[in-house]
Amino acid sequence: DAKTTQPNSMESNEEEPVHLPCNHSTISGTDYIHWYRQLPSQGPEYVIHGLTSNVNNRMASLAIAEDRKSSTLILHRATLRDAAVYYCAASLRTSGSRLTFGEGTQLTVNP
């Protein structure tokens, strides 16, 4: 299985951009990178996913390195509601929906 590694924790100030890194050096060319976030007592919530090129949606942007060994989730303006554990996960094209999660990054947003 593809392995993803993330920093344990990061801090940001409200209304500033946040860059959350993930290393996934073992993924193959057809494996997707997903990001989910989880609030206490809730299930993970989908944030964004991509394969090769950078992706944007209303929640965030995903920048995937050209060699695909790493990616960065970008929250353009952090709010207090963005404080959560952010998980980077890989899904192998050959394993369908199976997600292999990293250990997650606890994001703290300071007012």
Place this chain on the structure above:
Amino acid sequence: KAGVTQTPRYLIKTRGQQVTLSCSPISGHRSVSWYQQTPGQGLQFLFEYFSETQRNKGNFPGRFSGRQFSNSRSEMNVSTLELGDSALYLCASSFTGLAGGETQYFGPGTRLLVL
């Protein structure tokens, strides 16, 4: 559209007992996956069902099993419970679960405590 629902939300069992957890996917979703979340091991994939067939299986002992019904609802069962089975069990659904690029939608989970 209603999200993924899981019942019960909380459960307390004793060692040696068995437990059945239920998951109702989002309407129209045919793929249901189960994950175990613990502080020590994080989020780990248990298995995935599609059209009533197990399509993918994680690295868990045979005490963990599941099934899917014709309406895509799914159940997972853990027999002969051990203390280490205490965890948050999460269910996720997606349309087809194919190709790796589909969004999965998670339920709130069932928190199981084994005493």
